[in-house]
Amino acid sequence: MSPIYLSFIIPAFNEEKRIHSTLEATIQYLSKQSFSWEILVMDDGSTDKTALLVKTFCSSDPRVQLITLPHKGKGFAVQQGMLQAAGGYRFFADADLSMPIDQFDRFSPELIGDFDIAIASREILGARRLKEPRLRYIMGRAFNLITRLVALKDISDTQCGFKLFKAEIADRLFSLQRTKGFSFDIEILFLAQKSGLNIKEIPIDWYYNGESKVQRFRDAFLMIKDIIIIRFNYLLGKYK
Numbered sequence: 001m002s003p004i005y006l007s008f009i010i011p012a013f014n015e016e017k018r019i020h021s022t023l024e025a026t027i028q029y030l031s032k033q034s035f036s037w038e039i040l041v042m043d044d045g046s047t048d049k050t051a052l053l054v055k056t057f058c059s060s061d062p063r064v065q066l067i068t069l070p071h072k073g074k075g076f077a078v079q080q081g082m083l084q085a086a087g088g089y090r091f092f093a094d095a096d097l098s099m100p101i102d103q104f105d106r107f108s109p110e111l112i113g114d115f116d117i118a119i120a121s122r123e124i125l126g127a128r129r130l131k132e133p134r135l136r137y138i139m140g141r142a143f144n145l146i147t148r149l150v151a152l153k154d155i156s157d158t159q160c161g162f163k164l165f166k167a168e169i170a171d172r173l174f175s176l177q178r179t180k181g182f183s184f185d186i187e188i189l190f191l192a193q194k195s196g197l198n199i200k201e202i203p204i205d206w207y208y209n210g211e212s213k214v215q216r217f218r219d220a221f222l223m224i225k226d227i228i229i230i231r232f233n234y235l236l237g238k239y240k
Contacts, residue, residue: 045071
């Protein structure tokens with residue numbers, strides 16, 4: 001097992017309004033834990049003060065790292081974080097912390113039991129979606145239905161941005177990833193299911209944030225396109 005127990009990966013693109021509070025809350029939480037940890041902020045080519053703000057944390061705590069990337073998308077940022085992380089467990093979290101950080105307690109490996117991947121769910125028993133507009137919820141469920149029909153089975157929430165991987169599973173799956181945008185979650189979970197891996201959904205409290213980078217109609221179309229491409233890539237044997 002790696003000497004670092006947990007790698008906490010935060011993809012960030014122009015997050016100057018909230019990256020400070022997110023890092024502050026995450027460091028405060030992790031510092032109370034008994035395990036060793038690192039935080040990797042994967043800056044996806046931000047053009048604002050995101051990198052500068054993260055550097056202030058890096059200078060005061062060597063466990064916080066800033067990794068600057070060219071702007072290629074959230075999927076690329078998460079992929080690079082997963083492959084560069086050193087933790088025995090690797091967790092990625094959206095920069096807005098729409099899942100409050102104390103909810104990470106629910107991802108304790110001892111509590112989950114046998115698993116390869118644990119994903120946050122806003123849909124299963126025990127989960128709560130708070131302050132979410134009705135239209136956004138309906139669109140999300142419609143997209144999930146399409147995803148389940150075309151690519152994935154028996155996963156009620158593929159797009160919640162909080163997921164935990166064992167290190168060896170992360171290395172295997174993210175080295176195969178081809179999708180750079182928002183639908184990378186689907187690709188990773190699709191490959192996991194095809195590999196017979198044990199995926200567990202964890203109920204969480206999730207708070208809607210109106211400043212999401214997702215553009216509902218444009219990105220929904222692009223993600224459906226990506227799902228079809230993922231299926232064809234698999235049929236063509238491009239995942240080896």
